[in-house]
Amino acid sequence: MTHEPKMVREEDHPLVKAVVSLSCNKEWAAAKNEWVYKSTWFATRREDMERCACGHYPIKEIITVANKVNGNEAVIGNCCIQRFNFIGFDSKVFEGLSKQRINESIILLAHKDRIISDWEIGFMLDVYRKKRMSPRQYEYYANISKKILEQYIK
Numbered sequence: 001m002t003h004e005p006k007m008v009r010e011e012d013h014p015l016v017k018a019v020v021s022l023s024c025n026k027e028w029a030a031a032k033n034e035w036v037y038k039s040t041w042f043a044t045r046r047e048d049m050e051r052c053a054c055g056h057y058p059i060k061e062i063i064t065v066a067n068k069v070n071g072n073e074a075v076i077g078n079c080c081i082q083r084f085n086f087i088g089f090d091s092k093v094f095e096g097l098s099k100q101r102i103n104e105s106i107i108l109l110a111h112k113d114r115i116i117s118d119w120e121i122g123f124m125l126d127v128y129r130k131k132r133m134s135p136r137q138y139e140y141y142a143n144i145s146k147k148i149l150e151q152y153i154k
């Protein structure tokens with residue numbers, strides 16, 4: 001008698017079930033394309049933490065998503081975000097936010113989220129890795145970083 005390895009079907013995952021129930025299409029492969037990235041934040045206080053659509057609680061690395069077909073919204077934790085394929089979001093965002101440290105992924109997302117301007121993204125990408133900045137550059141850098149982190153960290 002042979003034992004086939006038991007496969008966990010993706011459709012049976014709690015996140016997939018929850019999101020499909022909020023979608024128009026009932027097939028996950030099609031349903032997930034109805035969803036778009038909406039916003040990101042990192043919760044530092046317990047009362048700001050949320051529950052992922054999969055049921056996992058508490059989550060402090062939070063992404064909200066919206067269904068462009070029916071307008072539904074859902075909260076997704078970092079635990080499940082890889083199940084979607086959002087362009088412009090990657091988990092390095094939370095690596096930086098948890099340390100209150102700016103990195104390239106955060107800069108790119110902040111521009112996409114219209115927190116920083118075209119000039120500011122160019123400037124930030126240019127200087128964020130520099131060990132030495134002029135006092136003027138540092139002042140800009142510090143102000144823009146503060147603006148970004150205040151937006152994403154609750």
Ligand SMILES: [Zn+2]
Pocket residue numbers: 015052053054055056076077079080
């Ligand atoms: Zn989850």
